[in-house]
Amino acid sequence: MVLIVDDKPENIYSLEKLLKLHGFPVDSAASGEEALAKVLKNSYALIILDVQMPVMDGFEVAEAISGYSKARDIPIIFLSAISTEKKYITKGYSSGGVDYVTKPVDQEILLLKVKTFYKLYEQKKDLHDMQTILKAEIEYRKKAEAALKNTVSEFRSTLESLPQIAFTATQKGNLEFVNRHWLEYAASEKEFPVNHPSEKPLEARWKAGIQNCKPFDFETRIKQKDTGVFRFFLLKATPVYEANELTKWVATLTDIEERKQDERKKDEFISIASHELKTPLTSIKAYIQLLERIIHENSGKDVMQKYIERAQKQIEKLNMLVTDLLDISKIESGKLEYHKTTFNFNEMVNHAIDIIQQTNKDYHITKLNEVNVEVYGDESRIEQVVLNYLTNAVKYSPVNKNITVELRQESGNIQCRVSDSGIGIPSDKLKKVFEKYYRAEEASNRFQGLGIGLYICSEIIEGHKGFCAVESEEGKGSTFYFTLPVKNEL
Ligand code: ADP
DSSP states (O other): EEEEEOOOOOHHHHHHHHHHHTTEEEEEEEHHHHHHHHHHHSOOSEEEEOOSSSSSHHHHHHHHHHTOTTTSSSSSSEEEEOOHHHHHHHHHOOOOEEEESSEEEEEOHHHHHHHHHHHHHHHHHHHHHHHHHHHHHHHHHHHHHHHHHHHHHHHHHHHHHHHHHHEEEOOOOOOOEGGGGGGGGGGSSTTTOOOOSSOOOHHHHHHHHHGGGOEEEEEEEEOTTTTTTTEEEEEEEEEEETTTTEEEEEEEEEEOHHHHHHHHHHHOOOOHHHHHHHHHHHHHHHHHHHHHHHHTTTOHHHHHHHHHHHHHHHHHHHHHHHHHHHHHHEEEEEEOOOEEEEHHHHHHHHHHHHHHHHHHTEEEEEEOOOOOOEEOHHHHHHHHHHHHHHHHHHHHHHHHEEEEEEEEEEETTTEEEEOOOOSOOOGGGGGGGSSTOOOOHHHHHHOOOOOOOOHHHHHHTTTTTOOEEEEEEETTEEEEEEEEEEEEHH
């Protein structure tokens, strides 16, 4: 808007008419004071200022305007009857655009000047608006960048805190960020860990994996830098999409070595178990065939009796194997239940000794002492432990056939010790014999077994708040024992 300041209404009228005719919005003030008040209130693109006015002349008005920060840049065209030097005019008003038109006003010239100033004003305004927009844009980008930086660093510290190896890669699969576990396996942050020579190099497998732009995983064996040992890892990768475009990859490598070893042990176990089950079955089949032949040939009762007994022994063996397998699965699913009652510990041990002595007449089982204690627990399960200790003592002592059983009472506990003079166990293997599927090398080479009996024993004893242990010397013999809390010492 153009502000016309003149004390003569007729001048204002003719100028207003001229400018409006050319499409300029116009406002007017009849004195310097009114002009100053309007300048403060509104915003103008140009002021046309009459110099000769009463009270406050045009120069004084211009000088006052130059003091207002809001208005000091508004261009002014002075109208004066006398020719005034430009230098003088600009004295009080140095920063805004200034021009000068003498009266009587040449309308053509005035219009030209108004047009020029107006255009200038508009361009300046556009420039200013543009600048404001740009500033806001820069500010916004700065904030967004800072927020992004925050998110990235938060994300990286999350990856850093993972127990697994974790890394991110660019859309093309090039490494971007790796957490500290990476360096336990890789030579540097830029290189992939070395994997087993039987596989394609890890980087090649990774690059092949990302081709489909979908989540993927694979198992790999990578080399631990410190030990040089290869361990099984599961690599899991997820693509990150932004606005439907794949921007990066996030991946983890989880150590699955133990799971793999368990799987291996389980496979091995299944093969041993099938073998163990097959052996007595084959014997039973053979005895039945023999019996059939004997019936056919009408041979004597004695021979039949012998084969039936043998077949029964094999059936009992099968039964024990299957019972052990069932116990393992009950333990695994937490369904091993105990039917606890109070029973006489001494009598239970004697009963177990009787059973083993009956079936192994060539062995000599000595009970060293008698005690009179009562235990609260599942009698048949605890007897199962004693039977297992005795069966092992017989099995692993093929030469020296003397076995002793000792009961020790000490501070509220009863200890049952079964000693043999058999093959013994190397000291570094002692701790492992109670583990599931474990069999010492010597034992597994020479004797049949599944490596689950002692594991079941320790589960049963721990289920009664006791513990199992072993003392042994390789080649000399072993003492297996367990300790249980006593209910009443009589
Ligand atoms: P299994 O006898 O079927 O192998 P166990 O769980 O009963 O399974 O025993 C685990 C391992 O402990 C055996 O393979 C053997 O190496 C060792 N072991 C157990 N009892 C004895 C023993 N009396 N003398 C020597 N080694 C034994």
